[in-house]
Amino acid sequence: MSFFREVQLDDSFGPFVALKERYGFIPNLIRAQTLAPRLIEAYEKFESIALVTENALSRIQKERIVLIVAAAFQDAYTVAARAAILRSLDLSEIQIDQLLGDFRGAGLSTPDIALLDFCFKLGMNGTSIDSKDIEGLRSIGYDDGSILEAVLACALTRFFSALSAGLGPDPDFEPQKLPAPVAVQKAFPPASHLHGKKGPYIRTTYQSPRTFAPFANFLKGHGFIPNLYRAQTLRPDIVEDESASIGKILMGGKALTRAQTESIFVVASSTILNTYCVAAHCNILRRYGLSPEEADQIAFDHRQSNLPEQDKIMLDFTVKLASRPFEVCLADVQKLRDSGFTDEQVLDCVALTACSNFLNIIRLGLGVEPDFELPPGFEQNKVHLPGTEARLTKDDAVIPISAAAAGDSDAGLVADAQAGNLDAFEELIRRHNSMLYRTLMAILGNPEEAQDAMQDALLSAFKHIAGFQGRSKFSTWLVSIARNTALQRLRSRKNMESLDEPAGDEEEFRPRQLRAWQDDPEQAHSKEEIRQIVERGIMGLPAKYRIAVMLRDIEQLPTEEVARQLGLSVPALKTRVLRGRLMLRESLAPHFTADAERAAV
Amino acid sequence: MITCDEFFAEFGDYLENRVPPEVRQELELHLSQCRACHVLYDSTRKTVRIVMDSSSFELPKDIADSITDRVMAKIRKQSF
Numbered sequence: 001m002s003f004f005r006e007v008q009l010d011d012s013f014g015p016f017v018a019l020k021e022r023y024g025f026i027p028n029l030i031r032a033q034t035l036a037p038r039l040i041e042a043y044e045k046f047e048s049i050a051l052v053t054e055n056a057l058s059r060i061q062k063e064r065i066v067l068i069v070a071a072a073f074q075d076a077y078t079v080a081a082r083a084a085i086l087r088s089l090d091l092s093e094i095q096i097d098q099l100l101g102d103f104r105g106a107g108l109s110t111p112d113i114a115l116l117d118f119c120f121k122l123g124m125n126g127t128s129i130d131s132k133d134i135e136g137l138r139s140i141g142y143d144d145g146s147i148l149e150a151v152l153a154c155a156l157t158r159f160f161s162a163l164s165a166g167l168g169p170d171p172d173f174e175p176q177k178l179p180a181p182v183a184v185q186k187a188f189p190p191a192s193h194l195h196g197k198k199g200p201y202i203r204t205t206y207q208s209p210r211t212f213a214p215f216a217n218f219l220k221g222h223g224f225i226p227n228l229y230r231a232q233t234l235r236p237d238i239v240e241d242e243s244a245s246i247g248k249i250l251m252g253g254k255a256l257t258r259a260q261t262e263s264i265f266v267v268a269s270s271t272i273l274n275t276y277c278v279a280a281h282c283n284i285l286r287r288y289g290l291s292p293e294e295a296d297q298i299a300f301d302h303r304q305s306n307l308p309e310q311d312k313i314m315l316d317f318t319v320k321l322a323s324r325p326f327e328v329c330l331a332d333v334q335k336l337r338d339s340g341f342t343d344e345q346v347l348d349c350v351a352l353t354a355c356s357n358f359l360n361i362i363r364l365g366l367g368v369e370p371d372f373e374l375p376p377g378f379e380q381n382k383v384h385l386p387g388t389e390a391r392l393t394k395d396d397a398v399i400p401i402s403a404a405a406a407g408d409s410d411a412g413l414v415a416d417a418q419a420g421n422l423d424a425f426e427e428l429i430r431r432h433n434s435m436l437y438r439t440l441m442a443i444l445g446n447p448e449e450a451q452d453a454m455q456d457a458l459l460s461a462f463k464h465i466a467g468f469q470g471r472s473k474f475s476t477w478l479v480s481i482a483r484n485t486a487l488q489r490l491r492s493r494k495n496m497e498s499l500d501e502p503a504g505d506e507e508e509f510r511p512r513q514l515r516a517w518q519d520d521p522e523q524a525h526s527k528e529e530i531r532q533i534v535e536r537g538i539m540g541l542p543a544k545y546r547i548a549v550m551l552r553d554i555e556q557l558p559t560e561e562v563a564r565q566l567g568l569s570v571p572a573l574k575t576r577v578l579r580g581r582l583m584l585r586e587s588l589a590p591h592f593t594a595d596a597e598r599a600a601v
Numbered sequence: 602m603i604t605c606d607e608f609f610a611e612f613g614d615y616l617e618n619r620v621p622p623e624v625r626q627e628l629e630l631h632l633s634q635c636r637a638c639h640v641l642y643d644s645t646r647k648t649v650r651i652v653m654d655s656s657s658f659e660l661p662k663d664i665a666d667s668i669t670d671r672v673m674a675k676i677r678k679q680s681f
Contacts, residue, residue: 517647
């Protein structure tokens with residue numbers, strides 16, 4: 001019936017009841033997932049929000065979308081299943097054949113054809129979509145609700161296709177004749193994103209992170225509200241069901257560890273060039289004890305990562321399923337079993353890949369802005385052609401050594417220093433010692449110790465300069481040496497200040513000092529006074545807030561870079577920066593409030 | 602109108618100018634009507650500005666030079 005053994009589920013199992021009612025029978029695609037009932041729950045919910053519940057678009061409009069996108073993907077199982085449904089909605093065999101052959105000549109209305117054109121383009125090569133496609137749909141009468149539903153139907157199709165490829169269900173119905181594969185790149189060159197407007201393309205509504213449960217959960221669980229869901233707030237009901245289902249697939253399982261789950265999701269996303277999910281989940285991986293570099297390496301090329309060999313075998317399978325879905329066969333699943341994986345684990349892997357496909361279409365169709373920066377070296381808008389290995393690779397993205405050196409004004413001196421010229425090295429450290437000192441002060445919080453550590457760091461830099469390969473700027477490399485030196489010292493202190501704490505452990509900090517500040521607070525003090533006030537304030541912060549504020553507001557490094565340097569996820573870093581700023585605000589307040597001004601007068 | 606708690610939940614991103622338009626609209630409406638949050642926002646924004654412009658933790662040149670001299674002396678000694 002499929003690659004996976006079917007087990008008997010309780011007749012009263014809700015999703016089963018709903019699906020039986022929907023179809024009159026249980027499709028093989030569902031039977032293939034009985035070992036993991038939560039996946040069936042998620043499946044049923046997805047189908048219900050994206051296809052069954054009629055709102056802006058009719059069921060038949062949505063089923064047509066699924067049929068056409070699935071056919072373009074050569075997904076025979078889904079095409080046969082959806083054709084059967086269209087027949088039950090009173091379409092004739094001829095009409096279905098016409099849709100599959102050439103929907104533009106199938107006698108549909110102009111708006112219906114335009115909608116299918118949009119979905120076809122989105123499904124086959126979403127990177128070619130931009131705001132003008134959405135404006136085109138609006139101009140022929142589609143409202144934003146319809147557009148959202150069309151995107152969802154399209155996303156669901158890609159979800160189905162990954163599932164049917166990975167689960168290998170026998171068809172429930174006579175197969176339909178599929179159209180010839182399309183040459184995608186030729187048909188849809190990627191949008192330049194220079195001409196269209198920034199997303200989200202459709203209207204959004206404000207949802208409170210305090211009262212809207214999905215947003216409250218995201219804040220609590222991950223420290224941020226994904227833009228992907230914000231982009232769908234036109235329909236809070238959809239956000240609710242969709243995020244619950246995704247949550248079930250990503251977090252509800254026990255078969256895989258959290259780190260395994262996230263690794264699979266990152267690799268699947270990287271393979272289909274789902275840059276949105278790569279950026280978000282590389283960050284989430286950091287919360288499971290991986291360094292930013294390790295997390296990025298999994299996205300780039302898991303084979304070169306430090307993961308156990310067994311995990312890499314699962315990730316190889318993920319790449320195949322994501323890039324060449326219809327080449328996946330029972331032998332691939334068997335290979336995983338032989339490597340010690342259970343069927344439940346493989347099922348999860350398939351569902352995770354399907355999930356990434358689903359989310360990729362949503363982010364492309366709605367123009368969702370990334371929550372986080374991509375790991376350095378990733379390209380944003382490469383095209384994924386079905387049936388090819390498209391994985392985001394570092395190879396063409398790694399900055400060649402000469403190019404990095406070309407952008408670095410230190411390059412000449414570095415080369416001389418590496419050749420043993422001590423004067424060149426001396427010049428290099430004179431150039432950078434002020435920045436090094438700030439980094440060291442940030443971490444150590446004590447001028448004498450910072451100066452001590454600076455000597456150690458400079459000597460260490462000299463010792464290792466021959467090994468510096470120029471993949472980053474020299475100054476970045478130098479700062480990283482200083483940082484490691486300082487962190488080592490800090491960790492060896494007797495009463496070590498706590499730098500790390502488990503995620504979500506930051507109790508909320510509410511400001512107390514609420515008197516208004518002067519309009520122009522800098523005016524009342526000399527520059528030197530202000531510098532002293534600020535330095536005292538920063539030195540009075542607990543280490544982890546001090547470091548965050550120093551790097552962010554004194555060094556003025558971008559958020560992502562500070563997070564990376566400290567090995568934190570971006571949301572965790574943001575929390576620290578805000579809290580540090582608020583604590584600093586309390587200590588600065590006595591000098592800058594309006595009453596302080598009056599008192600001074 | 603949103604509550605102060607709701608305002609605070611988005612406050613960090615608002616300071617960084619990183620909230621989507623529909624959220625910004627709500628936050629700014631709240632700021633225009635809630636004195637406490639307005640004071641919080643205004644003073645935190647000024648704190649960040651003061652810190653950024655303060656030229657704090659510059660290493661005095663004489664100290665920087667003496668550290669460099671010491672390090673270079675050590676290195677030159679080792680190299681011979």
